Amino acid sequence: MDQLYFGVDIGGTATKIGAFDQRGALLSKWEIKTDISENGSLILPHVAEEILHYARNLSRVIAIGVGIPGPVQRGGYVKRCVNLGWGDFNPARELASILRGVPVFAGNDANMAAMGEYWQGSGRDAENLVFITLGTGVGGGIILDGRMVYGMGGLGGEIGHVVVNPEETIPCNCGQYGCLDQTASATGIVRAAQRLLQESGAPSTLRALENITARDVVDAARHGDELAEKAFESCMYFLGKSMAMLTNIIDPEVFIIGGGVSKAGDYLVDTVKKHYEAMATLSENKAAIVLAKLGNDAGIYGAAKLAMDCAH
Amino acid sequence: MDQLYFGVDIGGTATKIGAFDQRGALLSKWEIKTDISENGSLILPHVAEEILHYARNLSRVIAIGVGIPGPVQRGGYVKRCVNLGWGDFNPARELASILRGVPVFAGNDANMAAMGEYWQGSGRDAENLVFITLGTGVGGGIILDGRMVYGMGGLGGEIGHVVVNPEETIPCNCGQYGCLDQTASATGIVRAAQRLLQESGAPSTLRALENITARDVVDAARHGDELAEKAFESCMYFLGKSMAMLTNIIDPEVFIIGGGVSKAGDYLVDTVKKHYEAMATLSENKAAIVLAKLGNDAGIYGAAKLAMDCAH
Numbered sequence: 065m066d067q068l069y070f071g072v073d074i075g076g077t078a079t080k081i082g083a084f085d086q087r088g089a090l091l092s093k094w095e096i097k098t099d100i101s102e103n104g105s106l107i108l109p110h111v112a113e114e115i116l117h118y119a120r121n122l123s124r125v126i127a128i129g130v131g132i133p134g135p136v137q138r139g140g141y142v143k144r145c146v147n148l149g150w151g152d153f154n155p156a157r158e159l160a161s162i163l164r165g166v167p168v169f170a171g172n173d174a175n176m177a178a179m180g181e182y183w184q185g186s187g188r189d190a191e192n193l194v195f196i197t198l199g200t201g202v203g204g205g206i207i208l209d210g211r212m213v214y215g216m217g218g219l220g221g222e223i224g225h226v227v228v229n230p231e232e233t234i235p236c237n238c239g240q241y242g243c244l245d246q247t248a249s250a251t252g253i254v255r256a257a258q259r260l261l262q263e264s265g266a267p268s269t270l271r272a273l274e275n276i277t278a279r280d281v282v283d284a285a286r287h288g289d290e291l292a293e294k295a296f297e298s299c300m301y302f303l304g305k306s307m308a309m310l311t312n313i314i315d316p317e318v319f320i321i322g323g324g325v326s327k328a329g330d331y332l333v334d335t336v337k338k339h340y341e342a343m344a345t346l347s348e349n350k351a352a353i354v355l356a357k358l359g360n361d362a363g364i365y366g367a368a369k370l371a372m373d374c375a376h
Numbered sequence: 377m378d379q380l381y382f383g384v385d386i387g388g389t390a391t392k393i394g395a396f397d398q399r400g401a402l403l404s405k406w407e408i409k410t411d412i413s414e415n416g417s418l419i420l421p422h423v424a425e426e427i428l429h430y431a432r433n434l435s436r437v438i439a440i441g442v443g444i445p446g447p448v449q450r451g452g453y454v455k456r457c458v459n460l461g462w463g464d465f466n467p468a469r470e471l472a473s474i475l476r477g478v479p480v481f482a483g484n485d486a487n488m489a490a491m492g493e494y495w496q497g498s499g500r501d502a503e504n505l506v507f508i509t510l511g512t513g514v515g516g517g518i519i520l521d522g523r524m525v526y527g528m529g530g531l532g533g534e535i536g537h538v539v540v541n542p543e544e545t546i547p548c549n550c551g552q553y554g555c556l557d558q559t560a561s562a563t564g565i566v567r568a569a570q571r572l573l574q575e576s577g578a579p580s581t582l583r584a585l586e587n588i589t590a591r592d593v594v595d596a597a598r599h600g601d602e603l604a605e606k607a608f609e610s611c612m613y614f615l616g617k618s619m620a621m622l623t624n625i626i627d628p629e630v631f632i633i634g635g636g637v638s639k640a641g642d643y644l645v646d647t648v649k650k651h652y653e654a655m656a657t658l659s660e661n662k663a664a665i666v667l668a669k670l671g672n673d674a675g676i677y678g679a680a681k682l683a684m685d686c687a688h
Contacts, residue, residue, distance in 0.1 A: 135658070143660050192528055206626070208525055215627020216504055217661045225624040225658055227617065230542030239657040240620075305539065308552075312537040313625060314518070315527020345551040346447070346537055348455050349529045 068119055069375075070128040071180075071368030072111055073173060074098060076147035079107070081114050082364030086126070088184065088372065092118065093364060104149035112162040127167040127375030129367030130155060131176035135218035140170040143217075169374045173363055175212055175221055177356075178205020180365030181320050185357035190317045194310055195356070196223060196303075198325035202245040202252075205366075208314060212370075224249070226309065228302040248303040250278035250325050257281045257295040266291045282328040296328075297335060304339025311344045311351060322356030329355065381687075382427055382440040383492075383680030385485060386410060386419060388459035393426050394676030398438070400496065400684065404430065405676060416461035424474040439479040439687030441679030442467060443488035447530035452482040481686045485675050487524055487533055489668075490517020492677030493632050497669035502629045506622055507668070508535060508615070510637035514557040514564075517678075520626060524682075536561070538621060540614040560615040562590035562637050569593045569607040578603045594640040608640075609647060616651025623656045623663060634668030641667060 066085055073080040075098060082093040096114060099106045111130075119125050132155060134145035140156030156170040171179075178195035181187045187195070187207070195205045202224030206213040213220040224245035225238050232242035246252050254276050261270060268291035269284050270276055284292035307319055319340075326332060337353050344350055358365055378397055385392040387410060394405040408426060411418045423442075431437050444467060446457035452468030468482040483491075490507030493499045499507070499519070507517045514536030518525040525532040536557035537550050544554035558564050566588050573582060580603035581596050582588055596604035619631055631652075638644060649665050656662055670677055 135660075137660075208520060209523060211521060213520055213626055215623075216629045216663065217627055217659055219624055219627035219658055222624040222627075222658060226621050240655060309538050309621070310625065311527075312531055312534040313622065314525055315529055315531035315534075317528045343552060346531055346534060347529055348447075348449075351528065 066124065067126050068124045069126055069368045069371045070115055071131075071176075071364035071366065071371065072128060073131040073176065073363030073367060074107060074111070074148065075133060075173070076100065079111060080360065080364050081111065082361065082368060083118055084368040088368070090361070090365070093361065098148070100147075100149050104145075107148060108155060108159045109162060112159060115163065122164060122166060125163070125166050127169065127371035128159065128163070129176070129369070129371035129374075130159065130168060130170045131173035131363045131367045132170055133173045135222070136170050136172050137218045138214065138216075140168075142170075167371070167375050169370050171212070171214070171367070171370055172205070172218060172221070174203030175205040175214065176366035176370065177322060177362035178207055178221065178320075178366065179212055179369050180358050180362035180367075181322065181356050182207050182210075182366075183369045184365050185362060186320045186354045187318060192314070192316045193318045193320055194223070194307070194314070194316045195221075195320045195322060197323035197356075198248055198250065198321065199323040200249060200251055202249045203323075206314065206316070223306060223310065226306045228305045244302060244306045248299050248306075248325075253278040253281050253296060253299050253325065256299050257292060260291050260295050264291065268292060278325055279327070282325075282331070286331055300332065300335040301339045304336045305343055307336070307340045307351075307353075308343035311347050315347070316351050318352040318354060320354055320356050322359070322362060326355050378436065379438050380431055380436045381438055381680045381683045383443075383488075383676035383678065383683065384423055384440060385443040385488065385675030385679060386423070386460065387445060387485070388412065391419070391423060392672065392676050393423065394673065394680060395430055396680040400680070402673070402677070405673065410460070412459075412461050416457075419460060420467060420471045421474060424471060427475065434476060434478055437475070437478050439481065439683035440471065440475070441488065441681070441683035441686075442471065442480060442482045443485035443675045443679045444482055445485050447534070448482050448484050449530045450526065450528075452480075454482075479683070479687050481682050483524070483526070483679070483682055484515075484517070484530060484533070486515030487517040487526065488678035488682065489634060489670075489674035490519055490533065490632075490678065491524055491681050492670050492674035492679075493634065493668050494519050494522075494678075495681045496677050497674060498632045498666045499630060504626070504628045505630045505632055506535070506619070506626070506628045507533075507632045507634060509635035509668075510560055510562065510615075510633065511635040512562055514561045515635075518626065518628070520628075535618060535622065538618045540617045556614060556618045560611050560618075560637075565590040565593050565608060565611050565637065568611050569604060572603050572607050576603065580604060590637055591639070594637075594643070598643055612644065612647040613651045616648050617655055619648070619652045619663075619665075620655035623659050627659070628663050630664040630666060632666055632668050634671075634674060638667055
């Protein structure tokens with residue numbers, strides 16, 4: 065029987081599972097609902113059931129990697145994971161115990177996605193990269209010399225909480241003001257547009273919409289709506305600013321942009337690149353900026369890679 | 377004959393040289409003037425002369441490490457080093473060639489100092505650290521999992537150019553506004569005090585001084601001079617802010633503060649710690665903040681370590 069590795073990406077609403085062979089080829093992937101009732105205590109039993117059902121025989125399963133939406137400390141310990149209801153908990157050990165000792169390794173979901181892109185996505189040719197995921201919030205992962213930067217307490221790559229916007233008056237959920245998370249996320253793009261709509265009398269196709277999404281802002285901007293352009297541009301300015309700072313800190317070869325907002329494609333890359341390059345003044349060889357390739361699968365790829373790297 | 381390694385720290389005015397044995401013990405150290413005439417072309421011949429004179433026999437010299445005040449790219453290439461007059465130049469190869477092929481490895485001086493503190497200074501017990509040197513400017517070095525973060529173009533650890541002060545109206549020499557370099561350096565501390573002296577009518581012992589130094593500001597602040605306290609406090613606020621950002625990016629175990637300003641000692645550590653801890657809101661285990669131990673010798677230690685690590 066062939067060996068199997070699993071990559072699991074636990075999100076607040078859905079959990080993705082991927083089965084990989086020993087050469088890293090994705091054999092099958094599927095999704096289940098994340099049941100966060102009972103303080104999230106059903107999540108891992110459900111994952112275990114799926115893995116058992118697919119593998120049939122646990123001795124085929126060499127290792128499992130799990131991505132979690134929150135900081136994961138060395139050894140897999142999770143101090144708290146608000147989205148899942150977890151606290152003071154080691155999900156890696158818990159899942160390993162349910163699956164009769166199969167080795168399980170856990171990491172932050174954005175870190176896992178970074179690892180996925182490094183392994184089989186847009187970062188294949190790089191050894192030093194920063195992955196930035198622009199979704200409801202902003203997450204990230206850093207790989208240096210081919211190694212994930214986890215950080216002492218699991219905060220490595222939490223670049224959503226780099227402070228970039230000095231004019232922000234509303235606190236971020238981290239307690240600071242003006243985090244990248246507040247500006248370059250889908251939420252941030254919508255807020256930037258809404259502020260401009262309120263503050264200015266400028267015409268905009270966005271005024272006709274009841275609920276504005278980040279996609280609406282991007283689409284309007286692309287079609288020449290000046291207010292939408294200004295809103296998107298301001299968000300990309302702050303993203304570029306954070307990237308210029310990262311260049312002065314770790315100087316990566318490439319920035320990989322993923323997450324829902326990255327569907328804006330080349331328009332996003334061109335806009336942020338302009339700001340990044342203007343601000344990364346010390347850099348002789350500016351880092352490349354590319355779009356992520358694996359989309360929503362990046363997390364399961366990265367988690368599977370973690371499993372492969374850690375299990376011997 | 378015992379084996380020798382050399383650590384060389386080339387500064388704009390003086391060059392420090394240290395001879396080390398194969399166990400990493402410092403055998404001797406001395407300083408020569410850095411002669412930057414003739415586009416700095418005499419600097420390396422002078423270094424070579426000193427090494428030859430000390431070692432007498434080049435076959436004893438296993439390797440040499442050199443710290444340079446500017447970015448050094450992989451392979452030792454220096455695009456430009458304003459302080460020394462160098463440009464488009466590989467000082468490592470040049471020195472190796474003068475010394476008939478002895479292996480020479482070069483790195484940025486602040487990176488070398490970080491390596492020195494990691495090896496034999498305040499970072500001995502850490503595998504993940506950020507070294508920050510507060511001198512005329514602000515430099516730094518990052519070590520993750522025991523490895524130096526050099527960066528693609530040699531900008532790794534250039535944390536002096538993280539933008540932290542949104543109110544700065546004078547450009548930094550990098551072209552940005554509000555870099556850490558402008559606020560937490562000796563220069564920045566003097567400027568902060570001078571601004572307060574000009575803007576406010578508040579009494580201060582600093583008003584009696586003709587040329588204010590960072591040391592004057594720190595001394596006055598320690599002795600309860602409110603204006604000096606306010607100036608120093610504002611600089612340490614921005615240093616703490618940059619450190620909180622670094623925690624959200626790489627999450628180190630410890631920050632090591634060196635450079636001339638670090639002579640402010642525990643007063644500096646206590647002040648910056650207060651601000652850092654208030655802003656590193658996401659961190660469950662805040663990083664320690666400690667003073668550097670090796671003083672001006674950190675650079676020669678780190679350069680010697682680079683030589684030992686690279687030569688086999």
